[in-house]
Amino acid sequence: MKTIKLVLITIALSLGLTACTSDDDSPQLEVDPLAEYNLVTKVDANGHSLELYSDGNAFTTGYNEVYLRIKDDSDNSYFANPKISWMPVMHMESMNxxxxxxxxxISTENNTVVEGYAIFQMAGNADEYWDITFTYExxxxxxxxxxxxxxTAPSDGKQRVTSFLGxxxxRYVLAMVAPRDPVVAVNDIHALLYKMESMMSFPMVQNYSIALDPRMPGMGNHSSPNNEDLTYDSSAKMYTGKLSLTMTGYWKLNLKLLNMDGEVLKGEDVTEENEASSLYWELEF
Structure with missing residues (x-):
């Protein structure tokens, strides 16, 4: 009899512990895949919230990475694998x-995240503005x-994108993608080149080359060693090269754009008589 009572007590205690353990289990919270980015704007429409993120606090002229999620407002869940396209448009006083x-x-790391980039050639103002039309399913x-x-213009006022007639x-748009955080060293430098086919169409230009001559105007306009011109990398789908920065301060990255035949489409050599190219980017760190 005592043995039976002990078995029953053991079973009861076991069930009790199991029940307590089950009640105390907390649901696993979803890790926000965009926690390291900044929410730039949110669009509420159609019972959904389209959340636009970037690595900066705002969209600026030049290269902008964009990350987007679509929330179902009825249950606060995010749609997986949405089909989506976009069209940014600048509304100017005389044209669009x-x-x-x-x-x-769709991001390879999380199927609720959509990613891409846009290169804004100019900032908005009181009378002219950008909008984006999203079509999604x-x-x-x-x-x-x-x-x-x-x-807006970058907070440091430096030029990292230029639009010009070759x-x-x-008409071309040339944007610096990297380095974003330059250091005193030989930095990887990346760029994207597009041409204006029409007011709404900008196809990518491949297999040109971009000659690079960085100078410090405030330090006798000296250059630096071990730079490499930018050439098109088909795997990265952008232009890549090497940028040597030998000290901190303001640098003007003088450029020349050459087509596949080696013909210069824009930009000039830096000489004693010509201190800067008409095609350039700027860095200060």
Whole structure:
């Protein structure tokens, strides 16, 4: 009898411990895949919230990485694998135009995140502004929404994108992608080159080359050793090279754009008589 009582007590205690353990289990919280980025704007429409993130606090002229999630406001869940396209448009007083941009693609790390980039050639102002039209499909239904966005000049005022007419009468947009945080060393330098096919179409230009001559105007306009011109990298889908920075301060990155035949489309050599190219980017660190 005592043995039976002990078995029953053991079973009861075991069940009790199991029940307590189950009650105390907390649900696993989802890790925010965009926690390291900044929410730049949110679009509320169609019972959804389109959340736009970037690595900066705002969209600026030049290269901008964009990350997007679409939330179902009915249950605060995020749609997986949404089909989505976009069209940024600058509304000027006399005309409208778009900008170079990538397609929006599902992130390989999280299927609720869509990623891409846009290169804004100019900032908005009181009378002229950018907006983005998103066309997306979730739950088997297609939606369209347009949102005005703020595009400002970089806080440091330095030029990292330039739009120009080449000697071939083609208008190009050339943007520096990296380095974002330059150091005193030989830095990897990356760039994207597009041409204006129409006011709304900007195809990527491949297999040109970009000659690089960095100078410090405030230090006798000296250059630096071990620089490498930028050439097109088909795997990275951008232009890559090496930028040597020998000290901190203000640098002007003098450039020349050459086509596949080696013809200079824009930019000049830096000489004693010519202190800077008409095609350039700027860095200060």
């Amino acid at each position: 135009h778009s900008c170079p941009k990538s397609e929006l693609a 979730v739950g088997g239904q297609e939606y369209t929404v347009t949102q005005t966005i703020d595009v 000697s071939d009468n083609v």
